[in-house]
Amino acid sequence: MLRFIGVASALGAPPGEMNPGPAAGPQALRRMGAVAAARRCGIDATWGASIEAPAGARWPALAALLVEVADAVAAALSGGDVPVVLGGDHAMAAGTWRGVGRALGAAPGLLWIDAHLDAHTPASSPSGNPHGMPLAALLGVGAPEMAGIAGPPLDPARVAVIGARSFEAAEAQLLAAHGVTVFGMAEIDKRGLAAVFADALAIVAAGGRPYGISVDLDAVDPLLAPGVTTPAADGLSGGDLRLALGGALRTRQCIALEIAEYCPQRDPLGITARLAIDLVEAACTPDADTLRHWEARYGARNYAPLPVVLAEGHGCWLSDRDGRRYLDLMSAYSAVSFGHSHPRLVAALAAQAQRLAVTSRAFHSDRLPLFLKRLTTLTGYERALPVNTGLEAVETAIKAARKWAYKIKGVPDGQAEIVACAGNFHGRSTTIVGFSSEAQYRDGFGPFAPGFHLIPYGDAAALAAAITPHTAAFLVEPIQGEGGIVLPPPGYLAACAELCRRHDVLLIADEVQSGLGRTGYLLACQHEDVRPDGVILGKALGGGLLPVSAFLADERVMQVFTPGDHGSTFGGNALAAAVGLEALDLLIDEELIAHSAELGGWLLAQLHALAAAHGRLIRAVRGRGLFAAIEVNPAHADARLLAEALAARGVLTKDTHGTVLRLAPPLTITRDELAWGLARIDEVFADAGKQVRRAA
Structure with a gap:
């Protein structure tokens, strides 16, 4: 079991600069779900203790605090639990790791992840703040209030520091004299955190012996983790650190984790808190085989994924649970057209999520009008009906076509027909698979809705033969994506458009995969200078972050909808609108x-x-x-x-x-x-x- 120990102390931090400073960190992380992060990974966890800084003069109070921390950590380990210590300033480490050593009967190896070396003594420290001294104290050097806590001092040959970039020469000299290995940011930038982390683990876990990990959140770049006591520029990537910590607490060797220096008042958006929770979860996450087993055990078997468990994505690159990198040549069927985690899209999502996400369409929002105006202006259509998934947009188009046929064209009620193509893929609802030519999509899911007629793809003569006075629409993919990126013969779409105009049939293009720049035009239909009566967009419209789709048409089609005819609780929500709007602007701004x-x-x-x-x-x-x-x-x-x-x-x-x-x-x-x-x-x-x- 993981036993969380909160150390609500800022005794080691600069006095007077922050109130309450990192002392408020443990309870903030508890409220944000630190314990739940472990439990959802299948590890029993409990909040074991909340240690408050005692009153009194700084150094005596700190000494008393460190004794209490060491006792709590030693008790947890002796009771068979794995301590996870949340701070609080990093001075607490002088208690944490002496307590670990006392319970083990020998000093553990220690992986120290920090922007600073924290190897000052009272004599060398320019500020005199104890949070800059714990590593020296753990080596047995420095103020007795910190270095004298009961427990064995660390073996410097089994200590490694990762991420240091802000320190004084005296600290570096002390660690070098003791033989501590330091991996600075220059080496990490050159070799990558994964490689450096592996080397550091080889040091601290040498011979299969137990080790612990101490993370000062200021190790991460302050642009990604602003809520820390002493930020230092040009730090670690939070994503890389998550991957590096993956599964650490599921091994027998890693016997404790410490996360220090979270300052809630410097983290109004909760970004740093989320990172801290993610680090806990990463350390508890099962290996790839276990995750695949859980998916197979608890999920329906409606997919057969490749044997890769992905954990991070940036730009065109993905990383799996073990840190291996992959070039993405699929883009989630065009949903990730802007790359993974595009900074502008992530920023738009985060900013809007902090303001307003979902209200339903029972009310107006200040985002949806901007999105609708931008979408219709860019595509040249008069109206758009926002929904969530591409499937919903296809269903919307079908409903629009049928009602248009009855109300405008004059088709007798219940007799409207829609022509589609063999090899199509428009989704997997029961209506849509009813006109699929793929046997697997249909098998066992009938009966299917009537009113659909299939013709060969790429054959304009077949469309001409299929049209009757009851035909409402021709639904077609300009390029069949799921069919195998199948291109129709040159002139096919133009010929179909002419047939539809001649017979008063709506031409509806499903551009869920092919639209928004995928084929080198805004819409794939534009390769033949075709303007459909209706267009279905999705996937890329959500920027690879959430489902955003829409059906677009002019007033002559959209007029058939009246309030209550069609809707979606989440369709057109403020969060989706904000991301969709940013995606459209990004498409143009980056000339994609x-x-x-x-x-x-x-x-x-x-x-x-x-x-x-x-x-x-x-x-x-x-x-x-x-x-x-x-x-x-x-x-x-x-x-x-x-x-x-x-x-x-x-x-x-x-x-x-x-x-x-x-x-x-x-x-x-x-x-x-x-x-x-x-x-x-x-x-x-x-x-x-x-x-x-x-x-x-």
Whole structure:
């Protein structure tokens, strides 16, 4: 069991600068869910003690506090629990780790993660503040009030410091004289935190012996963790630190964790508190195999993911639970067109979440009007109906088309028909799978709604033959994404648009995957200068952060909706509107449409060269913008196995139907990043080719 111990003390911090300063940190973190963070990872946890700073003169009070901390920590360990000490200023560490050593009967190894060395003595400290002295005290040097706490001093050969960047020469000299290893930010910037952390663990856990981890939150860059006592610029990435701590408390060797120097009054948005909770959770998180087992055990089996457990994403790169990095060439089916955790989008989300998130459409919000105006102005449509998922937007379009047919076109009630294409993917509701040509999507889910007619994709003559006086709409993907990035013949969309105009049929384009710059145009229909009567947008509209979708049309279609006809509690909420608005502005500000067109042309040329080099394995390549595919020869290759091989080489994508590899990276990807990914694809096909030749 984890036993949380709060140390509500600022005795070591600069006096008079903060009130109550880090003394308020433990209870703030308790309220934010520190204990729950451990429990949700499957570890029993309890709040064991709240230690208050005693009254009186600073040094005697600090000595008494450290004795109480050491006693509480030693009692927890002796009782079979793992102490998690939350501070409070870092002076408390002089009690924490002496208590650990006392319970063990020997000093533990210690991984000290801090912007500062904390190796001052009263003689060397410019400020005289004890929170700059605990590491020296733990080595047996310095003020007796700190260095004299009962318990063995640390073995400097098993102490490593990570992240130090703000310290005096006297501190560095003291640690060097004792043989403590220090990994500064220059080395971390050069090698990466994961590599440095591994080296530090080898030191503190040498010989399989127990160790602990002490984290001063000022180790993290203050832009990411402002709520600390003594911030220092250019620090660690919070995400990297989370990954590095992954699962530490689930091992037998890591016998205690300490997190210090959280100052709530410097953290009005709770960013630093959230980081501290995340660090606790990271240290408790199970390994990848266990997480996959839990998903299989507790989740419905409606997905078969690749065997990768992702934990972080920034830009075009993802990191798994073990810190391995991957280039994302899938973008969550275009939902992550702006890359993972784009700073502007994250900032918009966080700022709006602090103000107003969901009210339902029973009231107006100050965000939705801005979003609707921007969306309709950018796309050139008169109205938009906001919803959450792309599926909802498709259902909205179907309802609009049917009611338009009855109220405007004059189709007899209950007889409206909608034409769709074989190979389509518009979602998985019972209505939508009813007109899917994919057997798996339909099997066991009937009966299905009538009124849909399927025709071959890319065949305008088939559309002409399918249209009747009762036809309300033709629902089509300009490029079939789930079908395998299938492009229709040149002129197909224009021919379909002309047929729809001639017969008073609505042309509705599902641009959930292909829209918003994915193909090198704002909308994929624009490649043929086609303006549909209705457009369905989603995925990228949410900036990769939350579901935001919409159905767009002019007044002649949207007029059929009246209050109460259609709605969604979350659709058009203020949070979604704020993120969607920022996503639209970002698309224009970063010129991502033009980037997609230019880089997409280069990508297609590279894919043709790849096909020429591996002709036995590759049947075809195709694409438009950054929406491309490699179709493999099923006689010699399995796209699923190729995707798994790519994951092993650090590239993530997904197969479609076992025969197609999708290539749809974030629109923010650079040519160098894409070239790196293509080189890995070339390697995978080369290996697969060798296997085919050996089999022959």
